[in-house]
Amino acid sequence: MDYLYDGSFDGLLTCIYHHYYQEPASGIFQLEYYQPTLMVSSSVVLTDPDLANRVYQAIEQKISADALARIYHVYLSSSSDKENLVLNYLRLGFKMGSKADLCHSHPDVYPVHKLDRQVTLETHRLLGLLRFKDTGKFLYGVMSPDHHILTLIADHFADRLAGERWIIHDQKRRLAIIYDGQERNNDKLLIQHKWYMTDFSYSMDDYTTREEHHWQQLWQLYFQQISIESRYNPRLQSHFVPYRYRRHLLEFKGASWGHS
Amino acid sequence: MDILTQLDILAGAAKYDVSCSSSGVTRKNQGGTGNTRSFGICHAWSADGRCISLLKILLSNDCVYDCRYCVNRRSSDIPRASFSPRELADLTMQFYRRNYIEGLFLSAAVEKSPDYTMEKILRVLTLLREEYEFQGYIHVKVIPGAEPSLINRAGLLCDRMSVNVEQPTENSLRLLAPQKSLPTMYASMQQLKDKIQEHKVDHRRFRHTPRFVPGGQSTQMIVGASQDSDLTILHTTQALYQNFGLKRVYFSAYVPVNQDSNLPALTTVPPLLREHRLYQSDWLLRHYHFKAEEILDADHANLETEIDPKTAWALRHPEFFPLEINRASYEELLRIPGIGPKSAWRITSQRRVAAISADHFKKLGVVFKRAQYFVTCKGIYPGNKPYDPAAIRRVMLPESPFKQMTLF
Known part of the structure; x- marks a missing residue:
């Protein structure tokens, strides 16, 4: 039986529940992208938060909190086969407990660890590679990451730029995180607003105020000045900043490619 | 002078400093930026x-100093500029909130006197930390010879401090930087070490003790400006780690900027590969439990350029290998070329549940290309060449792109 879910994390966990308590799953797929075949029957799973929560608790208690974080990262990855990787990994995990993670080269464990590493790496990368611009009312940063890491970087910026209002826009997925700042009275923090995620397909790429242009120019100049000409090494640079990230990076825009 | 020109000159003058790390401190935002x-x-x-x-x-x-290797030496004919503390603080804040940077690495040429310069640095720190409530990373260069009380005050406001020793021996330093001396610099490092220790001990007893240079101290050495061997450099590096508890020693391949009789010619290419091999050795010292005496000795005073220092060590010690991957201790695993701390950790953890064979290597993150000659897996030697250091060395050498053609 192929289980089809709605694309939410809870939906995925509900499928895992049905795998154990109804009929074993031959595969889990996202409803939107499912290709029916003649050999296997399929059923659409309705997301049930209560069932999902039971699976959630079970993973945490019977495998480990690390395993839970790991499958969440895999769920956020852009791998087309991620649901089945999670299923296989959890099947082993419920059998072996926390020891499953010690089998680094096991065919059910290795791909999950690998995807987890990729998502973690990209999250870490974008903490640095995101650029904000000041629109006068709020800070606006745009990115097009490989994986759906928007929620993973939000807490970092909510802490770092707590006093600002900002939007981080994932152009690829047409989503954004909006943070509305904090309210203060006589230097005492009144309310700490949490960030929230919303659909967003508005583009702010061309809007640059005059003051913003000044700081951007300074940054581009600094970027050029700090490089040592006799150590010129574009290969090393592209190892750290792959070309796909450069579209949104100010320092790679226009004439500022590499050395002048 | 407008800020564009200032930034142009003063960033260009700072680029030869190597350290740029922002690690070692976790601090949440406490109501600032x-x-x-x-x-x-x-x-x-x-x-x-x-x-x-x-x-x-x-x-x-x-x-005011005239260090021969430095772009900013007194006798060099370059445009001069300086920031006011507020200009620099504003620049930092504006760059920081746009997420261009992680913080500030503030250094300065010795303007008038060490104390005058250190005081000016202190003004920037106070402005950023107190008025702008900036809580990002700050790395400050200690101006050698500045009043200890000034250094102590700066240490309470920044995350990392560094004193650049620049040269591994007093002799080379005298030749290239006549106004600097190792004893003065070591005194500053000792002072930082003692203060860091003192605050750590106090912090355990009193929760509100302010933190002093929580990111520790680092230093930098220029490679290739003097005649010192790699052995000398590594010995000094090891001593710095042991004596002053440094977090990092950075190496900087000498980029010729000045014409001087004591220095390599202006046309010299920076010794980048040598610098790379020194960094690899530095990693061996810090993460692989190697000693400087093991990496190099009197007969091998310089690192080989073709082969990395760990493989070179392994080839000089055939009696140590091959090691059985399922039985070797963590320390022993770290000695195998192609295995690092992460893959060694994965090997020791996987061994608890299942034996390891050679086809697991790639998934465990082991570089099979190098490791194959130095291990056995369940008693089987996986290498495609017999265990003979000379033969292994031949396959490990990079292929030369140029081959001598024979005439006949």
């Missing part, structure tokens, strides 16, 4: 492939 993360965050990589984490800049490049 910024935080720090212990893993450090790089924000950009310039065209030479070096990371940009901190805004690396000089407060001024107007120097």
Whole structure:
């Protein structure tokens, strides 16, 4: 039986529940992208938060909190086969407990660890590679990451730029995180607003105020000045900043490619 | 002078400093702007492939010293500029909130006197930390010879401090930087070490003890400006780690900027490969439990350029290998070329549940190309060449792109 879910994390966990308590799953797929075949029957799973929560608790208690974080990262990855990787990994995990993670080269464990590493790496990368611009009312940063890491970087910026209002826009997925700042009275923090995620397909790429242009120019100049000409090494640079990230990076825009 | 010109001159003058790391301190935002993360965050990589984490800049490049290797030496004919503390603080804040940088790396040429310069640095720190409530990372260069009380005050406001020893021996230093001396610099390092220790002990007893240079201290050495061997450099490096508890020793391949009889010619290419091999050795010292005496000895006073220092060590010690991967201790695993701390950890943890065979290597993160000659898996030697150091060395050498053609 192929289980089809709605694309939410809870939906995925509900499928895992049905795998154990109804009929074993031959595969889990996202409803939107499912290709029916003649050999296997399929059923659409309705997301049930209560069932999902039971699976959630079970993973945490019977495998480990690390395993839970790991499958969440895999769920956020852009791998087309991620649901089945999670299923296989959890099947082993419920059998072996926390020891499953010690089998680094096991065919059910290795791909999950690998995807987890990729998502973690990209999250870490974008903490640095995101650029904000000041629109006068709020800070606006745009990115097009490989994986759906928007929620993973939000807490970092909510802490770092707590006093600002900002939007981080994932152009690829047409989503954004909006943070509305904090309210203060006589230097005492009144309310700490949490960030929230919303659909967003508005583009702010061309809007640059005059003051913003000044700081951007300074940054581009600094970027050029700090490089040592006799150590010129574009290969090393592209190892750290792959070309796909450069579209949104100010320092790679226009004439500022590499050395002048 | 407008800020564009100032930035142009003072960033260009700071670029030969190597350190740019923003690691070692975790601090949450306490009602200002910024935080720090212990893993450090790089924000950009310039065209030479070096990371940009901190805004690396000089407060001024107007120097009274005349160090021969330095761009900013008194006798060099270059445009001079300096920032006012507020200009620099504003620049830092504006760059920081746009997420261009992780913080500030503030250094300065010795303007008028060491004390005068250190006081000016202190003004920037106070402005940023107190008025702007900036809580990002700050790395400050200690101006050698400055009043200890000034250094102590700066240490309470910044995350990392560094004293650059520049040369591994007093002799080379005298030749290249006549106004600097190792004993003065060691005194500053000792002072930092003692203060860090003192605050750590106090912090355990009194929760509100302010933190003093929580990110520790680092230093930098120029490679290739003097005649010192790699052995001398590594010995000094090891001594620095042991005596002063440094977090990092950075190496900087000498880029010729001045014409001088004591220095290599202006046309010299920076010894980048040598610098790379020194960094590899530095990693062996810090993460692989090697001793400087093991990496090099009197007969091998310089690192080989073709082969990395760990493989070179392994080839000189055939009696140590091959090691059985399922039985070797963590320490022994670290000695195998192609295995690092992470893969060694994965091997020791997987061994608890299942034996390891050679086809697991890739998934465990082991570089099979190198490791195959130095291990056995369940008693089987996986290498495609017999265990003979000379033969292994031949396959390990990089292929030369140029071959001598025979005439006949």
